[in-house]
Amino acid sequence: MTSSVLVDRLDPAAPALRAAVAGLPAYLAGRRSVSELTAALASNESHYPPLPSVVDVVREQALRINRYPDMGAVELRERIAAHLGATVDEIAVGPGSVGVLQQIVTALCDAGDEVVHAWRSFEAYPILVSLAGARSVGVPLRADESHDLDAMAAAITDRTRVVVLCSPNNPTGVSISAGELDRFLAGVPASVLVVLDEAYVEYATRPDTIDAMAVFRAHGNVCVLRTFSKAYGLAGLRVGYAVARPALADGLRRTGIPFAVSGLAQRAAIASLDAVGEMRDRVAAVVAERRRVTDALRSAGWQLPDSEANFVWLRADDTLRARLVDTLADADILVRGYAGDGVRISLADRATDDRVLAVLSDRGRFPD
Template identity: 65%
Template sequence: MTRDQLLTAPETAVPTLRGAVAGLPSYIPGRRSAGRDVAALASNESHYDPLPAVVSAVAEAAGRMNRYPDMAAVELRERIASHLGVTAGELAVGPGSVGVLQQIVTGLCDAGDEVIFAWRSFEAYPILIEVAGARPVRIPLDDAEGHDLDAMAAAVTERTKVILLCTPNNPTGVPISHERVEAFVQSVRSDILVVIDEAYVEYAEAGSGPDSLALYRRYPNVCILRTFSKAYGLAGLRVGYAVAAPAIAEGLRRTALPFSVSGLAQKAAIASLDAGEQMEARVDAVKRERARMAAQLEAQGWKLPASQGNFLWIRADDDLRAKLVDAFDRADILVRAYQGDGVRITVADPASNDRVLRLLAAHAARKPPTYNPIRSTDN
């Protein structure tokens, strides 16, 4: 039988995707536009141009792009270790914090194991968990748009392997205090890995969230997850890292896709750490704009959680959400909408932020309803 006959035979079996993959929702990135007058506020990326020293480091590294990068990222891990006061053996790097999280779930979870996280939180959580064959356990946010740690602790079973704490939470911006995180870690089994996802930690006010390094040093089952994509402005190069007990970190390095962090990304991350003061000045400017926007929106009548990320969150039912998104679209402002939950707006440059303020002022009469946790399982 020829190949064509085989493919057209009525009972010929064909390759099929795993059930978990066939039913998997796609990750939806923030919308983009090439229009000059479009304010792209749908992705929580930096709106500053790359730092000059970082551009120089990338340009120099580009001359060696014909060679594979250092798979172990030794130089980068040593630089991060110096920055944090840990050892290189306690670090694993990957293509953004989401890549490292995939290494965590792959490294710790067998089929049917459970991963607990707040919802709504980072959209990639349930996707990565289901791809690994594990079971996502979503715990609705509390009335303050933050993590309901009591409910998360109550959801622990003998199959629980990992718990994800996103602080500040994406998309609501609400942090978890140090005291609450420590009490939570003490309340769960020591064989459960508690991952403190701090993608936006640089934007948080001092003391608003946990001292994650202190918790890590005290509790061996704590893991810290961070990224260079946000405050450091390397979203396009993809590099993040985890701080974990040496045995866990070694396992994460083993589960990494070979050469997944490019040489350009490694050099850019090192240069970014070396330019820390410049990065902090940019972060401070975002914080000032965040405070200015929040104050004006609250004066207009909008009820906002006190965001500690580089974004603001408006809780809205689907009717209000659709009206707001339509208005933003017509004004050439791209925001991130979450069905059944609300709208997230990235804090950008003052001119773009002013456009947001003017639009929302015009819609302030349609105030969002009093927050009522939506027990949704949507991805």
């Protein structure tokens, strides 16, 4: 039987992908563990099990999965709004923060419009922009792995519709200071939406961390993007949200796929907000591990930035990157390599992190 791939190649009348889709790079998820002995540190998941109170709610809600969820996620939006000091009409939810970002790009960008973001940053950014027919404008990070906000401001043109700032940045972990952001926003046209992607904000500890809600209130062109996937540990349920001006938030709800956030996800997110104290205890443990791992790696001769997220970053060319990924894999440790840039290592429990440190304890094993 002739394969569909062969038919596509031989039959010019066969349905063809849009050029924007055919040219898209595939999103590369972190490699999954193949045994219980494997340390899966390639994806930025919480390495804690779900909170018991959240599990109880999910079990109860599982008996209702024959029913559609609330498409408007009204109760969840009400709880998020109360948690942040916002109003319910300022909240839009979606399947993870990346799903909400796709709603933002869909709502604002026509073909030929531009979205400015740092690079390297979250690899879904250029994919989502290309899907909308818009143009992705990646601005290189500075030598210290931080956003080059001056260069990003210079990259804004009359075709720019959105600027995405990932803070703390994935995969480098470096955050933007409140002062840097204030100076940047002062020069951004009011017609350009600035999205603060704060997927890892719960892990941020620097004294000058951005107060996103204060910035949102002070600037009419700012949108805050967050998720329950990281610190709250709901990566498998996919629920994120945006805080935006009511007209924009309404547009995001209109562009979202109907029923995209399941009833399980909505109830689990509400339960997670009820258990925010437990979440913060877990975050504190991750932050302590981050400090310990960073200090140990630096003592071993590695250079790495101060991460504000739940991972650490090693800048590496392709030769060193491949050596790091392969050597760690030989020790049953999966990490995330980025071609041309480096390696991201998610933080886990102390014993697992010690396995990483044992492999990387001798910087001399990994010549540049």
